[in-house]
Amino acid sequence: MIVLKSTREIEGMKKAGELLASVHKELRKLIKPGVTTWEIEEFVDAYLEKHGATAEQKGYKGYKYATCASINDEICHGFPRKEPLREGDIVTIDMVVNLNGSLADSAWTYPVGEVSEQVAKLLEVTKTSLYLAIEQAKVGNRIGDIGHAIQTYVESEGFSVVRDFIGHGIGSSIHEKPDVPHYGLPGKGPRIKEGMVFTIEPMVNIGAYQMKMDSNGWTARTVDSKYSAQYEHTIAITKEGPLILTEQDE
Numbered sequence: 121m122i123v124l125k126s127t128r129e130i131e132g133m134k135k136a137g138e139l140l141a142s143v144h145k146e147l148r149k150l151i152k153p154g155v156t157t158w159e160i161e162e163f164v165d166a167y168l169e170k171h172g173a174t175a176e177q178k179g180y181k182g183y184k185y186a187t188c189a190s191i192n193d194e195i196c197h198g199f200p201r202k203e204p205l206r207e208g209d210i211v212t213i214d215m216v217v218n219l220n221g222s223l224a225d226s227a228w229t230y231p232v233g234e235v236s237e238q239v240a241k242l243l244e245v246t247k248t249s250l251y252l253a254i255e256q257a258k259v260g261n262r263i264g265d266i267g268h269a270i271q272t273y274v275e276s277e278g279f280s281v282v283r284d285f286i287g288h289g290i291g292s293s294i295h296e297k298p299d300v301p302h303y304g305l306p307g308k309g310p311r312i313k314e315g316m317v318f319t320i321e322p323m324v325n326i327g328a329y330q331m332k333m334d335s336n337g338w339t340a341r342t343v344d345s346k347y348s349a350q351y352e353h354t355i356a357i358t359k360e361g362p363l364i365l366t367e368q369d370e
């Protein structure tokens with residue numbers, strides 16, 4: 121069942137989203153060679169507490185941390201750790217903020233210092249695919265139009281789209297209906313309606329789309345060890361079009 125949200129509920133989620141966006145803006149300044157994802161984790165946890173919010177991922181299905189920190193060939197659900205980031209790495213920081221019971225979810229991939237030209241292109245293409253997908257998220261379209269926009273663009277740039285993890289509805293819990301795949305056919309899937317709130321979160325690989333699971337049971341990596349990037353926003357469907365609840369206004 122797809123739960124539609126009231127204007128008031130969306131207002132609450134927008135406040136959570138604004139706080140989440142402000143965390144990402146701080147991370148832009150913080151992430152550089154030598155910093156550890158453990159320091160990022162501690163920063164995020166303290167920042168949320170200071171602003172009266174909590175990290176919804178902590179304790180979710182046994183996950184222990186406020187953030188997921190996925191480095192280089194890690195697709196998602198990397199654990200924060202004490203090993204320093206190095207020049208040329210990329211790191212995806214994903215988090216879900218709970219502010220007064222309202223949730224918002226956003227991931228962003230950061231370059232660490234200078235990255236190679238190919239990796240810079242990976243980041244650019246992945247981010248662009250998210251915004252192309254958001255344009256499709258309007259009343260009357262179908263969920264399949266979102267994935268189709270991502271897949272056709274990403275593949276035309278020579279990269280691949282991860283199939284094993286998808287966007288999702290979000291409301292009183294992190295994962296609700298609808299499922300939002302980042303690949304697929306136009307005109308397929310549920311119709312997009314006013315009041316839906318869901319994430320779009322393409323994970324894009326330089327090489328093959330397939331993943332392998334780490335022995336920790338959480339962290340997914342690319343099968344060929346090539347780099348993977350991800351950008352994620354939480355969006356609300358309004359009469360006027362998609363409203364990005366986690367926008368960072370560059």
Ligand code: MF3
Nearest residue numbers: 177180183197214215216225
């Ligand atoms: N933020 C993630 C998403 O985009 C959810 C992470 S699940 C967790 O779907 F267990 F790692 F928290």
Ligand code: CO
Nearest residue numbers: 214225226227
């Ligand atoms: Co997320």
